[in-house]
């Protein structure tokens with residue numbers, strides 16, 4: 541199924557714009573999981589099972605797996621999501637960016653090895669570095685536009701011929717790169733004015749919006765700036781605030797409650 545079709549169905553059926561980010565940090569795991577060789581998979585699948593009915597997608601961050609030599613656990617986790625929670629899109633957060641021949645390998649890694657439904661990609665090496673992902677027309681290609689971190693302004697706010705660089709990226713992706721209708725953009729919840737500008741430049745294009753929760757982004761302002769006329773159009777990510785809501789054996793229950801609270805806070809402003 542096309543990523544955008546699956547995402548649209550998840551927005552409707554789950555009545556949720558929440559994306560739970562899977563950023564497993566073993567140092568923050570509850571004591572009973574510490575030291576287990578499969579701790580990352582056990583932790584993440586418990587979170588997934590406790591929150592799947594509350595989300596429009598999951599977003600595993602690849603560095604949190606690769607840093608711990610746990611790529612096999614990432615593969616197993618995505619397989620678990622597809623098998624146990626069909627219809628829940630998986631966005632592999634890899635922020636890749638490289639020349640075309642290397643990007644082809646990254647695309648195979650994301651879509652054929654991990655079987656992700658979408659990937660985050662850095663657009664700043666230009667069109668030929670993104671083409672290998674766009675060549676999978678059913679897969680989502682979510683390009684960094686206006687990132688949530690303070691240093692995002694260093695480059696993304698530069699003036700390029702009357703537009704800021706992030707505005708140029710938004711327009712280029714919407715008008716040129718999105719021929720298969722499979723592109724999205726990353727815009728941080730920490731910058732609602734820029735979310736509004738990106739929405740203005742891109743019509744109803746789905747936006748991945750990280751930065752609520754641990755980074756302090758404003759939910760009400762994010763929704764006011766970014767929701768579409770249908771009250772959707774957003775994948776609003778929260779990772780640490782949900783994953784580590786509890787510290788004990790009941791961590792998955794605590795994560796579920798945090799996900800319910802976040803989904804409801806989002807829905808209150810749709």
Ligand SMILES: O=C(O)c1cc(=O)[nH]c(=O)n1[C@@H]1O[C@H](COP(=O)(O)O)[C@@H](O)[C@H]1O
Pocket residue numbers: 561563601633635660686687688689726727728750751752753754755777778779780781
């Ligand atoms: O592409 C991303 O997901 C991303 C882009 C961005 O601009 N800012 C950002 O925080 N992220 C990711 O979103 C997640 C945010 O995590 P929390 O701050 O714990 O909710 C991390 O996985 C980041 O890598």
